[in-house]
Amino acid sequence: xxxxxxxxxxxxxxxxxxxxxxxxxxxxxxxxxxxxxxxxxxxxxxxxxxxxxxxxxxxxxxxxxxxxxxxxxxxxxxxxxxxxxxxxxxxxxxxxxxxxxxxxxxxxxxxxxxxxxxxxxxxxxxxxxxxxxxxxxxxxxxxxxxxxxxxxxxxxxxxxxxxxxxxxxxxxxxxxxxxxxxxxxxxxxxxxxxxxxxxxxxxxxxxxxxxxxxxxxxxxxxxxxxxxxxxxxxxxxxxxxxxxxxxxxxxxxxxxxxxxxxxxxxxxxxxxxxxxxxxxxxxxxxxxxxxxxxxxxxxxxxxxxxxxxxxxxxxxxxx
Amino acid sequence: xxxxxxxxxxxxxxxxxxxxxxxxxxxxxxxxxxxxxxxxxxxxxxxxxxxxxxxxxxxxxxxxxxxxxxxxxxxxxxxxxxxxxxxxxxxxxxxxxxxxxxxxxxxxxxxxxxxxxxxxxxxxxxxxxxxxxxxxxxxxxxxxxxxxxxxxxxxxxxxxxxxxxxxxxxxxxxxxxxxxxxxxxxxxxxxxxxxxxxxxxxxxxxxxxxxxxxxxxxxxxxxxxxxxxxxxxxxxxxxxxxxxxxxxxxxxxxxxxxxxxxxxxxxxxxxxxxxxxxxxxxxxxxxxxxxxxxxxxxxxxxxxxxxxxxxxxxxxxxxxxxxxxxxxxxxxxxxxxxxxxxxxxxxxxxxxxxxxxxxxxxxxxxxxxxxxxxxxxxxxxxxxxxxxxxxxxxxxxxxxxxxxxxxxxxxxxxxxxxxxxxxxxxxxxxxxxxxxxxxxxxxxxxxxxxxxxxxxxxxxxxxxxxxxxxxxxxxxxxxxxxxxxxxxxxxxxxxxxxxxxxxxxxx
Numbered sequence: 172x173x174x175x176x177x178x179x180x181x182x183x184x185x186x187x188x189x190x191x192x193x194x195x196x197x198x199x200x201x202x203x204x205x206x207x208x209x210x211x212x213x214x215x216x217x218x219x220x221x222x223x224x225x226x227x228x229x230x231x232x233x234x235x236x237x238x239x240x241x242x243x244x245x246x247x248x249x250x251x252x253x254x255x256x257x258x259x260x261x262x263x264x265x266x267x268x269x270x271x272x273x274x275x276x277x278x279x280x281x282x283x284x285x286x287x288x289x290x291x292x293x294x295x296x297x298x299x300x301x302x303x304x305x306x307x308x309x310x311x312x313x314x315x316x317x318x319x320x321x322x323x324x325x326x327x328x329x330x331x332x333x334x335x336x337x338x339x340x341x342x343x344x345x346x347x348x349x350x351x352x353x354x355x356x357x358x359x360x361x362x363x364x365x366x367x368x369x370x371x372x373x374x375x376x377x378x379x380x381x382x383x384x385x386x387x388x389x390x391x392x393x394x395x396x397x398x399x400x401x402x403x404x405x406x407x408x409x410x411x412x413x414x415x416x417x418x419x420x421x422x423x424x425x426x427x428x429x430x431x432x433x434x435x436x437x438x439x440x441x442x443x444x445x446x447x448x449x450x451x452x453x454x455x456x457x458x459x460x461x462x463x464x465x466x467x468x469x470x471x472x473x474x475x476x477x478x479x480x481x482x483x484x485x486x487x488x489x490x
Numbered sequence: 491x492x493x494x495x496x497x498x499x500x501x502x503x504x505x506x507x508x509x510x511x512x513x514x515x516x517x518x519x520x521x522x523x524x525x526x527x528x529x530x531x532x533x534x535x536x537x538x539x540x541x542x543x544x545x546x547x548x549x550x551x552x553x554x555x556x557x558x559x560x561x562x563x564x565x566x567x568x569x570x571x572x573x574x575x576x577x578x579x580x581x582x583x584x585x586x587x588x589x590x591x592x593x594x595x596x597x598x599x600x601x602x603x604x605x606x607x608x609x610x611x612x613x614x615x616x617x618x619x620x621x622x623x624x625x626x627x628x629x630x631x632x633x634x635x636x637x638x639x640x641x642x643x644x645x646x647x648x649x650x651x652x653x654x655x656x657x658x659x660x661x662x663x664x665x666x667x668x669x670x671x672x673x674x675x676x677x678x679x680x681x682x683x684x685x686x687x688x689x690x691x692x693x694x695x696x697x698x699x700x701x702x703x704x705x706x707x708x709x710x711x712x713x714x715x716x717x718x719x720x721x722x723x724x725x726x727x728x729x730x731x732x733x734x735x736x737x738x739x740x741x742x743x744x745x746x747x748x749x750x751x752x753x754x755x756x757x758x759x760x761x762x763x764x765x766x767x768x769x770x771x772x773x774x775x776x777x778x779x780x781x782x783x784x785x786x787x788x789x790x791x792x793x794x795x796x797x798x799x800x801x802x803x804x805x806x807x808x809x810x811x812x813x814x815x816x817x818x819x820x821x822x823x824x825x826x827x828x829x830x831x832x833x834x835x836x837x838x839x840x841x842x843x844x845x846x847x848x849x850x851x852x853x854x855x856x857x858x859x860x861x862x863x864x865x866x867x868x869x870x871x872x873x874x875x876x877x878x879x880x881x882x883x884x885x886x887x888x889x890x891x892x893x894x895x896x897x898x899x900x901x902x903x904x905x906x907x908x909x910x911x912x913x914x915x916x917x918x919x920x921x922x923x924x925x926x927x928x929x930x931x932x933x934x935x936x937x938x939x940x941x942x943x944x945x946x947x948x949x950x951x952x953x954x955x956x957x958x959x960x961x962x963x964x965x966x967x968x969x970x971x972x973x974x975x976x977x978x979x980x981x982x983x984x985x986x987x988x989x990x991x992x993x994x995x996x997x
Contacts, residue, residue, distance in 0.1 A: 178989045181996035189992075191822055192982040264927070299873055307874075363930055386994050451994060 186459025187450055193423075197339070197461060201422025202443055209419045210441040213258045214310055219418050225411055226437045228254070228315040235310045237298060240291045243313065252316040255294060257302040257309045265302030267293060268316060317437065320430035322403055326350050326366075328392040330357025334370070334408060334428045334436075337445055337457065340468055341416035342477045343409050344460040344485060346370040347452040348377055348402065353392045359427075361448045366390060368397045369453035373486030375405025381451035408436045409478045415441060423461075453487070460485055496980055500973035507969030520963050523956055530562070531704045533711075533742065534765040535599040539757040541591035546756030548586040550599060551745030553701075559603045559742060568597040580697065580746040591756065605704075605739050617695045617720055622687035629691075631665045636692045646694045646721040650728045653688050654717075657681045658730065681730050682717040683748045695720035697746045699727065704740040704766050711764040713744065713751060806842065806952065808961040808968070813838055813948035815971050818978050820947065825985030826940040827933070829921045834941050836914045838948035846949055850942060852892060853915075857938065859888050860919035861926075868923070882916045 182189075188197075209215050220227045231253055232239075232246040247253050247269075255267040267290070268280040276286030285293070294311045296302070303309035323332040330351030337345045347367045351357045354364030361367045366387070369378035377400040380387050389396050402408065408428050415426045415438075425445025428436045450457050463484060464471070471477045514520040537548065552575070553561060566573045571586040586597055624632050639656060643649035658681060660666035669684050682698050689696035696719045702711055716734050718725045727743075729735045745751060754760045813835045820826045828834050841849035863884045867877055889912065918941070926934035951957055961967055984992075 175986070175989055178993060178996045179984050182984060182989065182992055185995055187984075187992050187995050189982070189984040189988045190825075191985060195980065195982040296871055301871055301873075362933065381994075384991055384994065447992075451992065454995060456995065 182456070186456030186462070188447055188457040188461065190447065192458060193447060197423040198444065201340070202424070203420065206420040207443050210421065210424065210443045211259060212310075213256070213260075213312055213440060216419075216438075216441055217312075220438050223414060223418050225414055225418065226434065228317055228431075228437055228439070230312065230314045232313040233258075233310055234294055234298065234313065237295055240294050243291070243294070244287065247313060250315075254312075254314050254316045255290070255297075256312050256314070257297045258312050259303040259307070259309050260297075265293075265297055270316070317429050317439075318432040320403060320432050322400065322430065323348065323350060325395045326368075326390040326393060326397050326400070328353045328357070328390070330355070331359055331429065333359050333439060334402060334430070335367075335445065335449065336408065336412040336426050336428065337449060338412045338415050338424055338426055339461050339464050340422050340471075341413050341474065342464045342468075342471060343372065343412040343481045344464060345449055345453055345455070345457055346372060346408075346412075347449045348400075350380070350390060350397070352382075352390070361446060366397065367448055367452035368400075369449075369455070369487070370402065371487035372409075373482045375402040375408070376400065376487075377402070378453060378487055381448055384451070386451065386454065403430060404435050406478070409481065410474060411436055411438060413474045413477045413481075419443075455487075493980060496976060500977050503969045503973035503976075507966045507973070510966035510969075511964045514964060514966075521959075523959065530602060530604050530768070531742070532600065532602045532767050533702055533704070534767075535601075535751075536763040536765075537597040537599070537752055537760065538763075539595055539754045539760040541593060541595050541757045543592055544590060544756060546588050546591040546595070546754065548597060548752060548754045548757075548760075550584045550586065550597075550752040551581045551700075551749075552584050552599065553582075553601055553603070553742060553744040559605055559739075561601060562604050563600075563602040565600045566598070567600075571597065595757065603742060617697070620690055620695070622690040624687060624691070628669060631668050632688055632691055635665050635669070636688055639688075640692065646689075646719055647726065647728075649692060649694060650685065650689055650696070650717070650719050653692075654681065654685050654728060654730050657685055657688075679715065682715045685728070685730070686717050686748075689717075689719060697725075698748045699743050700745050700747075700751065701741055701743040702764055702766060703733075703737050704742055705737065709763075709765045711766045713762075713764065714741075716741075718746070805958050805962045806839070808965055809952040809954075809958050810835060810839070811968050811971050812957065812961065813952050815975050815978075816948055816951055817944055818975055820944050822978060822981060823983075823985060825987030826944050827937045828941040828944050829918055829925070829937050833914065833918060833921075834944035835948050836911065837918075837941065837945035838952055840911045840914060841945065841949040842953065846946060849949075850946065853942065855892060856885060856888050856915050857919060857922070860885055860915065861922060864919050864923045878916060878920060881919050882912060885912050885915045885919070 209219060214233055217227050217230060231250060232243060234240060234243065251272070252268075252270050254269070257265045260266070267285070269277045269285075270280050271278040273284050275284040277290060278284050297309055297311040300308045317331075319332065326332075327350050332348060332350050335347050335349055336343050347369055349359035349361065350366040350368060351359055352364055352366055356363065359365050361381070361383075364383070366380050366382050368380040370376070371378060377398055380390075380397045382391060388398060411428060412426050415424060416422065419441060421441075421443055423443075423445075425442035427439045427442065429439045431437055447457065464480075467480065471480055515522055535550075537550065539546075539548070548571075552564065553559075566584060566586070568586050570591075571588045574585050574587075576583050576585060584599065588595075622629075622632070635656065636653070639649060639652045643652050657666050657670060658678075660670055669688075670678075670680050686696040686698050696717055698715060699718050700713050700715050702713060714734060716727060716729045716731075718727050720726075734741060750760075751762060752760060814832065817828070817832065817834055821828060837853065840853075843849075844852060860881060864881055867880060872880065918938075922934050922938055925937055989996075
């Protein structure tokens with residue numbers, strides 16, 4: 172019992188944010204319910220991002236009713252590669268990545284192929300809501316396939332690495348690189364076993380990582396150290412992150428950014444309920460940073476000021 | 491909205507709840523614990539007989555006017571029978587009649603008595619004298635026995651005692667055993683009957699009394715017999731055994747006379763089964779009755795104004811908010827993961843019908859089987875509503891199969907399983923599958939375990955006798971539960987499991 176109290180006190184001193192505090196003190200007051208659909212539906216998110224000039228993977232087609240499936244072939248004719256995904260999907264379910272055409276139709280990234288009919292059937296399943304949260308009818312999104320920057324290749328086991336930035340009132344407060352592992356099955360979700368690497372907000376260099384609840388220094392599958400990797404376009408990423416507040420109106424949110432080889436950082440999705448494991452990846456408490464932003468927000472009136480503030484105040488301290 | 495506002499609101503709620511409760515305890519005298527309830531007992535009599543076919547009539551003596559205890563309530567349940575009551579010379583009798591009875595017939599009678607309130611003493615008129623039932627041979631022996639007893643007795647009361655002692659001390663071959671009969675097994679049971687005849691012979695009005703021992707609570711209770719003499723203008727009981735003497739007020743006089751409690755016309759093989767229990771549903775009625783005169787209006791608008799059936803429902807219903815509160819504590823303070831917000835409370839309600847251990851076992855079996863089927867359904871790519879309906883059908887079939895199997899194995903619990911809420915199970919299966927796919931088997935099993943653990947805790951609370959009693963008698967306590975829940979709504983501290991999760995950050 173005294174041990175628990177001591178732990179609680181230590182966590183509080185380090186400014187660690189718990190779920191109750193996240194929900195009650197940051198999400199409830201700062202995330203109005205009416206803005207949630209903006210981040211839960213990827214089509215809405217994309218439209219908004221484009222309006223605000225934030226880079227997102229280009230949309231080739233949005234399929235909302237079964238009749239539109241027939242038009243798919245002509246819409247993607249000009250693109251060798253593309254991705255089909257449900258607009259309200261979660262956990263990477265229902266995503267088909269096409270990397271080219273072969274004798275049997277579309278060639279998929281895992282080496283299998285899919286003909287016109289199979290793809291049409293898959294899309295009609297998406298529309299029926301098989302992959303959507305709660306099983307409600309959904310839309311299918313056909314979009315540009317991101318060519319990942321090779322910077323994380325050595326510390327990624329297949330799948331899609333991305334950069335998660337927590338943004339509070341337009342200030343990027345904490346970031347991590349989410350690296351898929353064999354255990355996570357190529358997915359970048361930490362609770363599925365992906366590796367989360369902390370990021371020094373000042374330099375954009377990776378720090379040590381968290382795997383479930385323990386802190387590690389190397390990728391479990393490749394054995395390569397995860398610290399010290401410079402994230403390219405760090406300043407641009409911070410700019411994208413700081414703009415996401417105006418985009419959605421959500422005060423507290425997580426933004427997932429992917430790095431394209433040619434096009435640079437692009438927003439993949441936004442999250443109104445970002446998890447708390449990011450604190451362990453950074454070995455630092457979120458609460459302390461969020462409270463700092465609350466204190467100083469009067470002076471943070473421009474995006475540039477907010478980014479400068481984040482780089483200065485949330486720089487990693489040598490352990 | 492400031493925290494102060496919340497604290498003031500919570501404070502007011504606690505104050506209101508606590509003061510209403512205190513008023514009811516201190517001024518109105520409501521009992522704080524179920525053990526303080528008054529002496530309300532309930533006796534159930536099951537009667538069964540084989541009908542001859544055709545009209546049948548069952549005459550049952552009922553304890554409506556035994557002079558020592560007040561009967562609060564009585565009820566008859568006999569399908570197809572007409573019930574009337576009539577007075578005989580000694581007793582009140584219920585007459586069950588039916589035009590056409592076939593096969594084994596079952597009838598039920600229930601009486602609720604209050605031992606704490608003896609009925610007001612009424613003048614008891616002298617009985618008309620009754621002739622003793624002796625054969626001429628017996629009469630001779632009886633006269634000799636009475637004469638020897640008279641020599642040792644000062645008054646009617648002592649005479650009765652002496653006669654009873656003499657009969658109890660009967661040895662084979664002596665006068666007493668001649669009167670009691672040869673069968674030593676039956677002779678003790680005949681002591682009151684013979685004593686009554688002897689007393690009548692001596693000119694003392696006497697009667698056999700039959701009744702039931704209320705303590706201890708039990709099934710298969712038996713009727714016992716003693717006698718009463720009329721002396722000094724009232725009836726005085728004379729007990730023929732120490733057990734009856736020791737029973738004191740817990741002896742319920744039922745009917746007078748040497749006859750059986752019931753006899754049937756148009757049938758045979760009459761069997762009776764008596765169950766005695768301390769009444770729960772009537773426990774607070776006494777307090778209510780006591781203050782009914784005092785606060786008539788208050789009662790009318792309280793739960794006691796409801797019909798009994800509804801009261802029973804509320805006994806459980808009122809405990810549910812406490813279950814919800816515990817759920818809040820376990821989720822937001824401890825950090826249990828559960829399926830759905832209130833699913834554990836619903837599961838806890840379902841456990842009421844099966845008991846805890848059996849409930850958990852059945853829940854686990856149905857859930858695992860449902861999960862397997864649900865994963866198979868996944869391949870069929872069914873849409874939401876048909877998918878849920880399909881799972882529901884499977885759940886019902888699994889429950890039916892389980893009931894049959896457990897019945898075959900002699901486990902009675904399976905029979906109450908039919909009411910196990912199938913919709914809750916269906917939704918749990920669906921949610922668990924989604925959790926399994928989206929967050930992995932680890933999370934899904936964690937949530938399932940968490941749900942069961944929370945349900946078990948809620949169940950133990952909901953079933954707790956004292957808690958049910960308190961919440962039913964003092965529903966205003968819910969204001970305090972509400973206040974505590976509101977305060978927890980602003981608890982933004984760490985959850986217990988987070989202390990473990992984030993422990994690397996505390997170093």
